[in-house]
Structures are given as C-alpha cells and as structure tokens.
Amino acid sequence: MTIKKFFNEMTDDAGSVRPHYAGYSAWLSEMPQERIAHKRAEADALFHRFGITFAVYGEEGGKERLIPFDIIPRIIPDEEWKALAAGLKQRVKALNAFIHDVYHDQNILKAGRIPKEYVLQNGQYRPEMKGVDVAGDIYAHIAGVDVVRAGQGEFYVLEDNLRVPSGVSYMLENRKMMMRLFPRLFSRNKIAPVDRYPDMLLNTLRSVAPTGVTDPTVVVLTPGAYNSAYFEHAFLAQQMGVELVEGQDLFVDDDQVFMRTTRGPQRVDVIYRRIDDDFLDPLVFRKDSVLGVAGLMRAYHAGRVTLCNAVGTGVADDKSVYVFVPEMVRFYLGEEPILNNVPTYQCRLKDDYAYVMDHLPDLVVKEVHGAGGYGMLVGPASTKAEIEAFRERIVAAPDKYIAQPTLALSACPTFVESGIAPRHIDLRPFVLSGSNEIQLIPGGLTRVALREGSLVVNSSQGGGTKDTWVLEA
Amino acid sequence: MLSRTADHLYWMARYMERAENIARLLDVNYRLSLMPQPADQMEKAWAATLRIMGLDELYWEKYDEITPENVFDLLIFDRENLSSVWHCLRAARENAHAVRGTITSELWETTNGTWLKMRDFSPAALTEIEVSEFFEWVKYRSHLSRGVTIGTMLQDEAWRFTRIGTFLERADNTSRILDVKYQLLLPAGETEGGAADYYQWSALLRSVSAFEVYRKVYRDLITPARVAELLLLRSDMPRSLARCMQEVYNNLQKVANNRSAETERRAGEMDASLRFGRVDDIMRGGLHNYLVKVLARVQDISNRIANDFLVPVSA
Structure with missing residues (x-):
C-alpha cells in the first residue's frame, strides 16, 4: 500500500523546500553521495562499538540488533514546537490530575464525563492505589507521548505512554552521532541542544522524594x-x-x-x-x-519511597480511555485541548463496532492494551486473508479493540537503498513532571518506517530513528 | 557501591586477565614445542599445561591424542570450556555489559570491541595467521583494557574491585605458569643448566614479559632459583606474586567493611611472607610444593572476598 497524499516535512506541494529545511537542503545537495554513504557506514560501526543495541524478543538467543539510524534529520521550526510543547504540557497536566482523581474522589466519574466502567473495570486500574497519596500528586513523571502529523501537517496525539516509555537514550545518542559525523552542520544551524535531559530527569526525580x-x-x-x-x-x-x-x-x-x-x-x-x-x-x-x-x-x-512512574498510571494511557483525554483537559483545567486526538472507534460500542466491521480495509485496528506495534492490523496494508483473520479476533472479543482511520502520516526524506526517498515518521517527545513544573526537551525521538509505504515505525517492526532538530528562532 | 556491581567489576577484570594469561601460557608452550626434541617430550609439555589448568580430564573426553591444534581448540575456542579464551572474553564482556553504567564508556567499548573481534577468529583463521599473532592480539587487548581502566576510571571503590580482580587472577596465573616448568622433565640426555633447560627457562621468562627484566636485574646466567625469585618475590616485577599480593592487600584495605577484617589479615599475612621470604627457603622445600600452597591461599582469599563483599547478604 502506498499513501498517495501525505505531508512532506521537507518540501511543500509545489516541490519547493520549506524555509526551515533550506539550510540543511543546501548542505545536502553539496554533499557527494559517496561521502554520505561513507558517513552512514561510519555511524553503523560506531553504534556497534558503543553497543547501542536492543534485544528483540523471540529472536534466537536474545540477539542484539542496532536500530537503524538515518542521517537526515527531522526538523521542526521554533513556532511549531512552541505550540506542540504547550499542547503536550496541557495534556500531561490533565492526565496527572485524572489519575489522582480516579484513585481518590473520582469526581470525573461522578460528573458522568467518563463512564465508570471504562475506568473501574479496566485491567489497568489498580485498586491497590485507592486513597494512596503520592509525592506532589504526580503520577506520570515521565511521559513519552506519541505524536504524528497528518493532513496538512496538523499534529495528532496517537498514544500517551505513561507507564515506562523508552527511547530517550536514542534521542540523546542520535544527537551525539550527528554532531560527531557532521560538526559543521551544527555551526550553520541554530539547533536547540538536548543534552540537558539527564539533569532535568534527575531534578524531576529528586523533586518528588518522600x-x-x-x-x-x-x-x-x-x-x-x-x-x-x-x-x-x-x-x-x-x-x-x-x-x-x-x-x-x-x-x-x-x-x-x-x-x-x-x-x-x-x-x-x-x-x-x-x-x-x-x-x-x-x-x-x-x-x-x-x-x-x-x-x-x-x-x-x-x-x-517514591516510584516513578507511580503504580497504576496505565489506567490513563489505555486506548479505551484515550478517547476521553480531551474531556479531561476541559474537566480539570477548564481549557480547550490544544492537541487533537485521532478519531477513534471503540469496538465495545454497538455503532462503532458496526462501522469498524464495514470498513476494516480502511482502518487501523489496535488492541486496547497492546504496545510496541504488536497485535495490530493496518487495513490498507493487509491482504484479504489477514483482514478476515483479524475480523474473527474482533468478533471474539470486541472489548479488546479500537479502530482509527489510517492516517496519512507525514514523511521525511530518508536514505534508503535507492537513494533519498520520503518515509513516514512519528515523534515521541518526553514530558517530565516534577512537583514544581512540567518540562520538556525541545525535540524528542523521531521514528521512521523504513519500508516503502509502511506506517509502522516501531523498532521491533523494522523502524529506524532520526535526529530531531528544533530550530531556535 | 552495589555488591552486585562490585561482583561484575571484579569478574570482568579477572576474566580479561585470565584470557591474557591463557594466551601467555599457550605461547610459552608453543615456543617450547618449536625446539628440536623427541615427540613424547612435546606431548608431556602440553599435558603439563592441561594439568596445571585443571583441563586434562575434559581434554581426554574430547580428544584421543595430544596435538597443538587440539589444545588450541580446547583452550582458545571451546564453548564448554569455561577457561577458554573465547569464554573468558565473552564473560568479561557480559560482566562489563551488566555494569556498563558504572564503568567508563571507553572501558565498555574496549571490552565490547574485544569480544566482537574474538567472534571473528576461528580455528581455520588461525592457520592463516601465525598462532603467536593471535596470542599477541589477546595480550594487547588485555593491555588496552587495563590501560583504559587506569587511564579513565575514577579511583573509587569500583576501581578497587577491578584491581583486586586483576591481581588476584594474576597471582593465580603467574603461580601456575611457573609450576608448568616444574611438571616437565628435562629431555633425556640433558642436564640441568644445559641448552634445553636454558631455552625452557627463557621461554618461560618471555611469556611473562620478564626476559629483559631478568637480564637487567641479574646480569647473569638464567637459573631456576633466580627465575623463581623474580616471579615470586620481587615486588618491583609487575607480574610477580609479591606484587600481586601487595596490590590485593592495599586495595582490600581501601574497601574494608565490618566483615572483612579476617580477609584483610590473610591477604596481609601473605603479602608479608612474600615481602620477607627468601628464595632459598622456597627452593629447599620444593618449588612445586610451595606453589600448591600458594594457589590454595589465593583461592581462600578469593572465596573470602566473595563472601565479604560480593555475594548479597540480607541485612
């Protein structure tokens, strides 16, 4: 499957380079192809030597693999980042308020803004946490919110990862690698630094001590x-x-x-x-x-003792509760949500279920509790047989599934076998919530689906990563 | 620091040192085997090496006859032999992996790089390059690890446990290398002090990088008693037993806790006996007997270190 129309991060519809990519694009066009190939090989060798690897479950002997690193950065202009950052802070603030509420007074349930059973009968709801006070009332100290761009470039939140989100080390190592390979790029562009993250994390953790x-x-x-x-x-x-x-x-x-x-x-x-x-x-x-x-x-x-993240945060990043996050923003903060949710059909609801069953080839179906790109169906990329097999799984347990329209994820130029070609990407910024403030490092981890047309960016499914630049104004 | 971390650091250093010393031991024997001699003499030399490493049983389970190729197979590449170079470098790397946040990135990269390269070697590859080149490589990778340790690590507890691992292992290995000579009989027709004997002692000295040192220190013929003195009692000789135990004792004092007094005392006692010992007394009682006792004491101290510091004990 190939999505014909998608937002290209580097060029506009007319094919001209967007202003925030101008500097990089000029540099790239001056760069001989052999030199680029050489730099890519160098990056691979370095990652191997550093042992920056991950183990793949199910592979023989817990083999360690490299996550492919692409040397073309994903660039975000300052004003876009500011809006995104504001939206992320707002969202995480509301999510923390929600988790505190469901383990205490449950006002949002009493107000009928979220059906009780969605929360209280959720496998991720931890009765052990009822009435437990945690330091600073913060539950999700570290959130890795998955964001994608679709349509004309609008941001959508795909998932709020509030349990043990990972990937921040790749954000930091990718930057180090880029600076090592292309030091001059950094003197020519005003790229917001990311290396303060460990300090920010330590401060956040210390701020919530008992x-x-x-x-x-x-x-x-x-x-x-x-x-x-x-x-x-x-x-x-x-x-x-x-x-x-x-x-x-x-x-x-x-x-x-x-x-x-x-x-x-x-x-x-x-x-x-x-x-x-x-x-x-x-x-x-x-x-x-x-x-x-x-x-x-x-x-x-x-x-x-303080546990970071707190026990029981899973009740808020569950895919069936996801639907209500905009409602949480309104309820707890009295604000309109800055960031969009992806329209979501819940197979547990009769109407939604019927719609999903009629439109399976067009939808992305996910397990409510799934993670890491396992157990999902990407309708447009699947064969008839695969779709029918998945249909049976949904029929057997509708409660376990949600469905979303297949988003035309934005794409960023990427080095592949055939040269430079657009590949679909997402973004995972890391939001840190301490007892005094919510902070985030400009950027995050950009993941890229390396297979042509693929929308699945997970490293376990053949995804790679890119350095992410927020250009300072 | 965490007991488990200390344990990994200690074993990381031990395994790297062990890999180096296996290479040294094989190298000395290989050099000896090149000298003109009856076939059974050479076999005896290899058999002595296997015995001293406690591997003769495993060897005879796997092979029917003694050949250098078989010995290299078992001691370099064998996956079941916990004392093969392959296994030592892997174990050093696994231990480093478990504490990669504690050691410097240079040390991790060095240890990891050594292991990645080891995987490229195979018995077939060793016929293409001289086997001595491989031993050289192992030695230099170990030098590199040690140099990176000394050159980059903060000299805190982590460093102390790394050093203890290095020197305890070396104390054990130097004693074993010296003992190999004593398991050998002189070739028929040769008398002690003859040409063959000279060759054996000088090969032994070279294997612990002590040949030139010997010349400098003694400016005289190579005699067994002087070799023993150099490798056992000279604390300015970096691979000598005296130097190893001095390092073990000094580092132990720096990490002392409320359980470790007896271990410290035993290490100190051994250090003192080496510092004040005389080679004549050792030779009179028989070098082999002496070395057997040394190995037992080194083993005792390493068991005690495990108990006092490394094995987690509930409060």
Whole structure:
C-alpha cells in the first residue's frame, strides 16, 4: 500500500523546500553521495562499538540488533514546537490530575464525563492505589507521548505512554552521532541542544522524594541486562550518576527500601523503575516475579519511597480511555485541548463496532492494551486473508479493540537503498513532571518506517530513528 | 557501591586477565614445542599445561591424542570450556555489559570491541595467521583494557574491585605458569643448566614479559632459583606474586567493611611472607610444593572476598 497524499516535512506541494529545511537542503545537495554513504557506514560501526543495541524478543538467543539510524534529520521550526510543547504540557497536566482523581474522589466519574466502567473495570486500574497519596500528586513523571502529523501537517496525539516509555537514550545518542559525523552542520544551524535531559530527569526525580527527605538517593531499577531497553537503563543511570539496580539488589526492612552495597545497606528514596507494575512486588502483584522487591508496595503505601512512574498510571494511557483525554483537559483545567486526538472507534460500542466491521480495509485496528506495534492490523496494508483473520479476533472479543482511520502520516526524506526517498515518521517527545513544573526537551525521538509505504515505525517492526532538530528562532 | 556491581567489576577484570594469561601460557608452550626434541617430550609439555589448568580430564573426553591444534581448540575456542579464551572474553564482556553504567564508556567499548573481534577468529583463521599473532592480539587487548581502566576510571571503590580482580587472577596465573616448568622433565640426555633447560627457562621468562627484566636485574646466567625469585618475590616485577599480593592487600584495605577484617589479615599475612621470604627457603622445600600452597591461599582469599563483599547478604 502506498499513501498517495501525505505531508512532506521537507518540501511543500509545489516541490519547493520549506524555509526551515533550506539550510540543511543546501548542505545536502553539496554533499557527494559517496561521502554520505561513507558517513552512514561510519555511524553503523560506531553504534556497534558503543553497543547501542536492543534485544528483540523471540529472536534466537536474545540477539542484539542496532536500530537503524538515518542521517537526515527531522526538523521542526521554533513556532511549531512552541505550540506542540504547550499542547503536550496541557495534556500531561490533565492526565496527572485524572489519575489522582480516579484513585481518590473520582469526581470525573461522578460528573458522568467518563463512564465508570471504562475506568473501574479496566485491567489497568489498580485498586491497590485507592486513597494512596503520592509525592506532589504526580503520577506520570515521565511521559513519552506519541505524536504524528497528518493532513496538512496538523499534529495528532496517537498514544500517551505513561507507564515506562523508552527511547530517550536514542534521542540523546542520535544527537551525539550527528554532531560527531557532521560538526559543521551544527555551526550553520541554530539547533536547540538536548543534552540537558539527564539533569532535568534527575531534578524531576529528586523533586518528588518522600516528605522529609532532604538529600534523596535516586536509583534506576532495571529488569536486567537481557531486557530490550537495558542499554537505556544503564545509560540514564550513568548520565544521572545514580546506581542502576536490579530487584535482587534491593530489600525492604521496616517499610524502608535499602540497596545492598559493599559497605552494607543504604537507604533508597526514589526509584525510577523501568519494570511494569505487575512485576514490582511479588507480595502484591505477580507472585512469580523475580524482577521486583518483596515489600516494596508496603514501603510505597507508607510514603517512604517514591516510584516513578507511580503504580497504576496505565489506567490513563489505555486506548479505551484515550478517547476521553480531551474531556479531561476541559474537566480539570477548564481549557480547550490544544492537541487533537485521532478519531477513534471503540469496538465495545454497538455503532462503532458496526462501522469498524464495514470498513476494516480502511482502518487501523489496535488492541486496547497492546504496545510496541504488536497485535495490530493496518487495513490498507493487509491482504484479504489477514483482514478476515483479524475480523474473527474482533468478533471474539470486541472489548479488546479500537479502530482509527489510517492516517496519512507525514514523511521525511530518508536514505534508503535507492537513494533519498520520503518515509513516514512519528515523534515521541518526553514530558517530565516534577512537583514544581512540567518540562520538556525541545525535540524528542523521531521514528521512521523504513519500508516503502509502511506506517509502522516501531523498532521491533523494522523502524529506524532520526535526529530531531528544533530550530531556535 | 552495589555488591552486585562490585561482583561484575571484579569478574570482568579477572576474566580479561585470565584470557591474557591463557594466551601467555599457550605461547610459552608453543615456543617450547618449536625446539628440536623427541615427540613424547612435546606431548608431556602440553599435558603439563592441561594439568596445571585443571583441563586434562575434559581434554581426554574430547580428544584421543595430544596435538597443538587440539589444545588450541580446547583452550582458545571451546564453548564448554569455561577457561577458554573465547569464554573468558565473552564473560568479561557480559560482566562489563551488566555494569556498563558504572564503568567508563571507553572501558565498555574496549571490552565490547574485544569480544566482537574474538567472534571473528576461528580455528581455520588461525592457520592463516601465525598462532603467536593471535596470542599477541589477546595480550594487547588485555593491555588496552587495563590501560583504559587506569587511564579513565575514577579511583573509587569500583576501581578497587577491578584491581583486586586483576591481581588476584594474576597471582593465580603467574603461580601456575611457573609450576608448568616444574611438571616437565628435562629431555633425556640433558642436564640441568644445559641448552634445553636454558631455552625452557627463557621461554618461560618471555611469556611473562620478564626476559629483559631478568637480564637487567641479574646480569647473569638464567637459573631456576633466580627465575623463581623474580616471579615470586620481587615486588618491583609487575607480574610477580609479591606484587600481586601487595596490590590485593592495599586495595582490600581501601574497601574494608565490618566483615572483612579476617580477609584483610590473610591477604596481609601473605603479602608479608612474600615481602620477607627468601628464595632459598622456597627452593629447599620444593618449588612445586610451595606453589600448591600458594594457589590454595589465593583461592581462600578469593572465596573470602566473595563472601565479604560480593555475594548479597540480607541485612
């Protein structure tokens, strides 16, 4: 399938280069093709040597692969970024207010703005969090909101990732790589720096330490070296100068969390956890979890440790609740949402279900709880047989699916086998919410679907990444 | 620092050092095998090497006869042999991977790069390049890791545990390399101090980069007692047992915790006995006997370090 009409980030409909790409485009046209090919090979070799890899689930022996890196940047002009940033802050603020509300007074449910069952019967709703107060009332400290551009270039939010969003290390490494390969580009363009992210993250984490703790000890909790995002966990811990711990390194004594060190136990105050709720504490959640820490939830309830993100944020980034985020903005902030949602059909609703069944070849269907591009149907890119097979899955469990129109994602020039060609992209900016402020680094991670016509940008599905430039005015 | 982190650092360093010393041990034997000698003499030399590494059983399970190719197969490439160069470099890399946030990026890249390159070598490739070139490569990669460690790492606890791993492993390996000579019989017709003997001792010295050092220090003929003195008691010789135990003891003192007093005492006792020991006394009691005891003490100290610092213990 090829989408005929889409927004091209670099050129307008008449084929002339957009002003914010002018500098880069001029530079690119002066660059001999062999030199570009050489630089690409250099980038690959460097990424390999640095071990910037990810593990692919299901591949033999937990093999490590590189995420393909494309050397043509995605460029966003300053004024566009400002509007997008404002929209993201507004959205995350409302989402945090929503999570606090559903675990306390449930005003939004009482007001009938969101049907109760959507929230309370949601698998991601954690009754364990009811009435629990968390530091600063912040739940999603780190949000990785997926944004796409469609139509004439309008931004749409595709997903609010509020659990353990990853990818920020690639944002930082891609920038480092670009600066190493093409230092002169950076002196010719005013590109907003991104390398403050680890500092901002550490400040955010420290700002939500338990009350009374003045010099908090922060750690990053990883499932271990075989996790697909291990590189990022190690990277962030190193950049922040904090310990990277595994569950076995921690224990709870008298409702206080400690780590085992060569000099004995040391208190831990804030845990940036990169493992899912289900694995956090075998006494409360999955009993077979060896990744977590027995007693962690007890310490958490006692307010002696802060978990980032909080337990139970999944109730707000679930695809069936997604539909109501604009309503949350209105309800909690009394503002009109700045960013669009993608129109979404919920297969659990009778009318929507009928529509979805009639239009499967045109729609993108997703599992409500799915992530990472697994278990989805891209109608226009699928064969009849694939569509029919998926139809049966929806019929069997309509509640599990939502559907959206196939968006003509914007495309950015990308190096491929045949030369430079447009490929579809998305953008994941990272929004940090601390007890005083909401911040974000200009840019984010741009992912690109490298296969011609493909709209799936996930690295597990053959996607690559690009450096993302916000041009300062 | 985390006990688990200390454990990974310690083993990262140990495995890298071990890879280097296997290469050194194989290199000395390979050089010796090049000298004119009866076939059974050469076999004995390889058999002694296997025995000293505790690999003779595994070897005879896999092969019927002793050939350099088989020995290289087992000691360089074998995936089941936990003491093959392949396995050591992989383990060094896996341990580094687990603490890549603690070590400097240069050290990680070096260790990772060594492993990536190791995967390109194969027994077939070794027939194309001289096997000595491969040993040289392993040695230089280990030099590089050590240099990067010293040149880039903050000298904090992480560094101390890395150093302890390096020197404890080297203490073990130097003792073993020296012991190999003692497992060998002189070729028939040769007397101690003869040409063959000279060749063996000088090859041994070269394998621990001590040939030139020996010349400088003694300015005299190579004798077993002096070689033993150099490799055991001279603390200014970087691969000597005395130097290794001095480093282990010094670094242990810097990381001491409330459980480690006895370990420190034992390391200190060993350090002192090497500092004040006399080579005549060692030779009188028999070098081999002495080395057997040394290996046991090194093993004891490494077990105690694991218990005191590395294995997580609940509060």
